[in-house]
Amino acid sequence: MGTLGTAIYLAVVFVGGWWLTTRGIPKAAAGIGRRLGFRMRMTPITAKRIQRFKRIKRGYWSFLFLSITFVISLFLELIVNHRPLAIGFKGRVAFPAVEEWAGKALFFLPISSFHSRKDFGQAGENEVDYAFFRKCIENPDALRPEIRKAEEKMRRAEKRFKRLSPPGKDASEFQRERYARRKAAYEKRKGQYETVLAARKDFESGEAWILPTLYPFSPNKVRTDIEERPPNSPSLELGIPLGTTTSGRDVLVLLLYGYRISVAFALIVAFVGYFVGILVGGIQGYFGGWVDILSQRFVEIWGSIPFLFTIMLIGSLMTPNFLMLAVLMIVLRSWLGITFYVRGEFYREKAKDYVQAAIGAGVSDWKIIVKHILPNAMVPVVTFAPFGIVAYIGSLVSLDYLGFGLPPGTPSWGALLRMGLENVKFHPYLVTVPVVALSLTLFMVVMVGEAVREAFDPKVFSRLR
Amino acid sequence: MHGMASYFIRRLALVPVTFACITFLVYAIMRLAPGGPIEQARLQMLASQAEGGGGGGDISQTGETTLPKEALEQLRKFYKLDKPIFIGYLVWLGLYPDEHKEGRFSGILQGDFGTSYRWNDPVLDTIVSKFPISIYFGLIGYLATWIVCIPLGVFKALKHRSVFDTATSILVFIGYSIPGFVAALALMLLFATDNFGMNWFPLGNFRSENWDAMWAKGETWWCIKDQLSHTFIPLIAYMMAGFATMTILMKNSLLDNLGADYVRTAFAKGLSERRVVFLHALRNSLIPICVGIGGAIGLLFAGSFLIEKTCNIPGMGLLGYNSLIVRDYPVLMGILTFGVLIRLVGNILSDIVLALVDPRVRFS
Amino acid sequence: MNPHEESDEERVLLEVRDLKTWFDVEGRTAKAVDGVSFRIRENEVFGLVGESGSGKSVTSLSILRLIPDPPGRIVGGEILFRGKDLLKLSWSEMRKIRGNRISMIFQEPMTALNPVFTIGFQLTEALRRHAGMSKEQARDRAAEMLELVGIPDGGRRLKNFPHQFSGGMRQRAMIAMALSLEPDLLIADEPTTALDVTIQAQILELMLEVRKKTGNSSILLITHDLAVVAETCRRVAVMYGGKIQEIADVGPLFRAPLHPYTRGLLLSLPRPDKEKPPRLSTIPGIVPSILDMPKGCKFATRCPERTERCDLEEPELREIEPGRYCRCHLVEPLPVGERKGGGE
Numbered sequence A: 001m002g003t004l005g006t007a008i009y010l011a012v013v014f015v016g017g018w019w020l021t022t023r024g025i026p027k028a029a030a031g032i033g034r035r036l037g038f039r040m041r042m043t044p045i046t047a048k049r050i051q052r053f054k055r056i057k058r059g060y061w062s063f064l065f066l067s068i069t070f071v072i073s074l075f076l077e078l079i080v081n082h083r084p085l086a087i088g089f090k091g092r093v094a095f096p097a098v099e100e101w102a103g104k105a106l107f108f109l110p111i112s113s114f115h116s117r118k119d120f121g122q123a124g125e126n127e128v129d130y131a132f133f134r135k136c137i138e139n140p141d142a143l144r145p146e147i148r149k150a151e152e153k154m155r156r157a158e159k160r161f162k163r164l165s166p167p168g169k170d171a172s173e174f175q176r177e178r179y180a181r182r183k184a185a186y187e188k189r190k191g192q193y194e195t196v197l198a199a200r201k202d203f204e205s206g207e208a209w210i211l212p213t214l215y216p217f218s219p220n221k222v223r224t225d226i227e228e229r230p231p232n233s234p235s236l237e238l239g240i241p242l243g244t245t246t247s248g249r250d251v252l253v254l255l256l257y258g259y260r261i262s263v264a265f266a267l268i269v270a271f272v273g274y275f276v277g278i279l280v281g282g283i284q285g286y287f288g289g290w291v292d293i294l295s296q297r298f299v300e301i302w303g304s305i306p307f308l309f310t311i312m313l314i315g316s317l318m319t320p321n322f323l324m325l326a327v328l329m330i331v332l333r334s335w336l337g338i339t340f341y342v343r344g345e346f347y348r349e350k351a352k353d354y355v356q357a358a359i360g361a362g363v364s365d366w367k368i369i370v371k372h373i374l375p376n377a378m379v380p381v382v383t384f385a386p387f388g389i390v391a392y393i394g395s396l397v398s399l400d401y402l403g404f405g406l407p408p409g410t411p412s413w414g415a416l417l418r419m420g421l422e423n424v425k426f427h428p429y430l431v432t433v434p435v436v437a438l439s440l441t442l443f444m445v446v447m448v449g450e451a452v453r454e455a456f457d458p459k460v461f462s463r464l465r
Numbered sequence B: 001m002h003g004m005a006s007y008f009i010r011r012l013a014l015v016p017v018t019f020a021c022i023t024f025l026v027y028a029i030m031r032l033a034p035g036g037p038i039e040q041a042r043l044q045m046l047a048s049q050a051e052g053g054g055g056g057g058d059i060s061q062t063g064e065t066t067l068p069k070e071a072l073e074q075l076r077k078f079y080k081l082d083k084p085i086f087i088g089y090l091v092w093l094g095l096y097p098d099e100h101k102e103g104r105f106s107g108i109l110q111g112d113f114g115t116s117y118r119w120n121d122p123v124l125d126t127i128v129s130k131f132p133i134s135i136y137f138g139l140i141g142y143l144a145t146w147i148v149c150i151p152l153g154v155f156k157a158l159k160h161r162s163v164f165d166t167a168t169s170i171l172v173f174i175g176y177s178i179p180g181f182v183a184a185l186a187l188m189l190l191f192a193t194d195n196f197g198m199n200w201f202p203l204g205n206f207r208s209e210n211w212d213a214m215w216a217k218g219e220t221w222w223c224i225k226d227q228l229s230h231t232f233i234p235l236i237a238y239m240m241a242g243f244a245t246m247t248i249l250m251k252n253s254l255l256d257n258l259g260a261d262y263v264r265t266a267f268a269k270g271l272s273e274r275r276v277v278f279l280h281a282l283r284n285s286l287i288p289i290c291v292g293i294g295g296a297i298g299l300l301f302a303g304s305f306l307i308e309k310t311c312n313i314p315g316m317g318l319l320g321y322n323s324l325i326v327r328d329y330p331v332l333m334g335i336l337t338f339g340v341l342i343r344l345v346g347n348i349l350s351d352i353v354l355a356l357v358d359p360r361v362r363f364s
Numbered sequence C: 001m002n003p004h005e006e007s008d009e010e011r012v013l014l015e016v017r018d019l020k021t022w023f024d025v026e027g028r029t030a031k032a033v034d035g036v037s038f039r040i041r042e043n044e045v046f047g048l049v050g051e052s053g054s055g056k057s058v059t060s061l062s063i064l065r066l067i068p069d070p071p072g073r074i075v076g077g078e079i080l081f082r083g084k085d086l087l088k089l090s091w092s093e094m095r096k097i098r099g100n101r102i103s104m105i106f107q108e109p110m111t112a113l114n115p116v117f118t119i120g121f122q123l124t125e126a127l128r129r130h131a132g133m134s135k136e137q138a139r140d141r142a143a144e145m146l147e148l149v150g151i152p153d154g155g156r157r158l159k160n161f162p163h164q165f166s167g168g169m170r171q172r173a174m175i176a177m178a179l180s181l182e183p184d185l186l187i188a189d190e191p192t193t194a195l196d197v198t199i200q201a202q203i204l205e206l207m208l209e210v211r212k213k214t215g216n217s218s219i220l221l222i223t224h225d226l227a228v229v230a231e232t233c234r235r236v237a238v239m240y241g242g243k244i245q246e247i248a249d250v251g252p253l254f255r256a257p258l259h260p261y262t263r264g265l266l267l268s269l270p271r272p273d274k275e276k277p278p279r280l281s282t283i284p285g286i287v288p289s290i291l292d293m294p295k296g297c298k299f300a301t302r303c304p305e306r307t308e309r310c311d312l313e314e315p316e317l318r319e320i321e322p323g324r325y326c327r328c329h330l331v332e333p334l335p336v337g338e339r340k341g342g343g344e
């Protein structure tokens, strides 16, 4: 891809991300909300708070940056992937990266991104070697060693086959079978050789084309194009801007995929947890009485469990996957903190005249909660969420760092940090890169949180003397 | 004072309940977790029964979680698998006679946490021997945090929205966004390796290996220096956790109190600004800070995991980590129990401190 | 100016002249107090009435220079206390006046006392600072004051913390605190509003009584309740929208209110002396936000007698007859011969 192509690609990514984040997703969400029957009207207080938030630049820009990059990262398979966006060979066209992305996004549909080598001028039945395919387009001579190898294999199979004479009538079952097997092997090798040989012509005559992704490497693929032994220090000339890990995987790719996993994890844990917390806190505050007393004791006891240690313990018994970890975090921690505030809010609101009047007028509990109390209870949720997200990203990183988190091989910042610790003496970039990435991300989330807090509850210092 | 006494009786009455609930939970996790020690022991028992009590069965049926046979035998006894879960729990707790120990009551209430099958020492001794190191860092870290954060928070409140306030806020938020162990890692990279030409501190460990020998030789000065240089990086890491929270808490608490009505009353009496701020407002704004003491004790335990692993400091955290790696379940259960206990003690301590500093709690 | 008036001038304890206290509210200026003038004479109970939000508290806090800054500022005017402008005093001189010569009682007894110090500690603080009493002297005096405000066993009660007192008792303690140094002026900002209706009258009576027994201070009594004013004050100022609308002696004011706003306030009073209850007319409409005050007369938006001129032009506070001032286009001063100079 030329410089112009790269520039256009980048522009599409960022403008698309920006548009989706600021226009597309909010509009869609509002539309869905309206469909579900929520009235989407902003109270003047909310509007004022949003306005105040936007005025705090460092928080607002951090928020934009984080949300746009996260939205972009949802399409990471289309941007950073060793599989190309599109590939064509002799009239056959495929979209491996798109298929991979769609397969993950629509996990309930059986979408496969697998394409066999033999359909794309390569020998064998495995998945296409896209990097090699690309190399061949640039220079069909790259196929030469491949052709030689295929030819050798064919000759060897041929020799083994020709050594046997065709089995006569009295040939044993074994002989007959061996003959058939060797014949098949020879024919297969011959076919592969012919494919490769023919492919050369197709590559030369321009019948093959490929549209690679912006950064054509994947998290679980070793950077085979680097000749030196890993770990490789960052080098722009070699095309590894952030170096490779001890096993030769690209650090930049791991970092990007790790970003998506960390943020997604934190968002899920925070929001599901808060949902549960609001429910529990609301029940406590609204109904009061013994429900309240008992459940408060329970929350207190549950909160005394050292949750990180418990998750590690469970993690040592079985390797949890992403979803299990998230569920554990929610169950053990994230729903607890918010109950206290929501409970208080419900108590306070319920005592107010208008709610009492509504109760007196026979409005249903559910309606009162949703219409009158919940909007007020959302305030602590919104102000806590960013700090919760910091904590949950930190927890996931900690678990991965200690080796009790996501399954090995998952791109994760914690695993990178762990590798950094093991190589702190001789490969400083393995420490620097994840430390900077993690700190910067968390710092921006904290900036958002601080701005939200400031927008909701501006602290003034009025001096008296 | 009568009110206070009954308040504490009420709080204290909750402790055994809470303790029982959580330890039961711990026990249940251990006993029921899929692939856990008990699962293995049970499978093994089934296998040996199926073979007619031959006892020579193959143990390695659950893949990675394989334990030596003797250990499984020990575990089976330890968790009282032959008994219902509740009885097993009571035995473990020490409220039900243990037939493996001649019918004595022998559980955690008697100080019997079992035996580490890795080190073959009593679990209690193993855990208690790690206390001093965790307390050393926790205490110094906490004191240092107080000494820095309270004046800083007060000053930031009084200079709210000044350049100084904004600048330190950004520093504080940077501190907040870097987890302690990440800071330790970064500091080690900067100051304990040759990468940046600033190899000033040792790369991890609690002391040099020859520390005890040097101490015996009477090289006190060398020992102190060695200890301090090993303390620096982990200490900063320990402080990261509480530093930002405490500074901001102090600042916001003082700001809130400076806006309170009683501050206006105090000014209307003709008191000096100094007296109003540093006596009336500060006294009130220290209440939430003091209450944090209890929580900090819990953190002292929890936060240590990552830092001790990073800096290779042999405290409670590293013990827990290593026990997890080798699946030393008696030790793990002991640590969990202690973790819960420490938290409960911390909560009570918070309550006591709150009652001491806030008369509204003391007299109602 | 005749000699009689001269002597009247001499007896003025506090004179507020054209006081302006403004607040910054999200980048806009709220003129909470905008050109307020009045005089309080020695030993006089002076009432300041108006609906909530009219700027009464801000006026009173301005006198003690207790305006929170930011967002507030006293931007102009003079506050002459025995002839000295309080706004020109240094902070340390101001502190010698606060709690000593001028003291204050606030609306909210629940929050006005510091929760972590004993009543005794808070009562003796000012005594020790201003009168230089020893610890024992101050304690005795404080106990005596507590008994005086009707808290029996004052000596023991000194050891209590504020939350051990009921709201009424806290307000009594505040009164004790405010009067213990026999100030020249006591500012009472709605001292009974937050209390139970049953003890409101008690507390008010107590305040007046204790004041008689101590230094016979002047009182600036702030309230939104005209009935209270009728019972306790000699002169009264009516405030609306950050401005004084009418000042008069209590008798004439109740007999013949001049300003439409005062008339509105009076109409909403229950009148036990009349057989027929008044039509329950609180003033129609709501107080406009201090940020969106009308350009002309502040009361114009709610005034039943409003004319075109009221919308365009803000009326001056003019002396209608001796000692009586009103800010209304519709109220004309008496003939020239009987007029004094400009407004107060």
Ligand SMILES: Nc1ncnc2c1ncn2[C@@H]1O[C@H](COP(=O)(O)OP(=O)(O)O)[C@@H](O)[C@H]1O
Pocket (backbone or CB within 6 Å): C023, C024, C025, C030, C032, C050, C051, C052, C053, C054, C055, C056, C057, C058, C059, C068, C071, C072, C290
């Ligand atoms: N701290 C403050 N910040 C901003 N505005 C204030 C503040 N205090 C008072 N104000 C403004 O001053 C106006 C008058 O308030 P106040 O004097 O308390 O009225 P009241 O007559 O009820 O005592 C209020 O409407 C408000 O807009």
Ligand SMILES: [Mg+2]
Pocket (backbone or CB within 6 Å): C056, C057, C058, C107, C189, C190
């Ligand atoms: Mg007021």
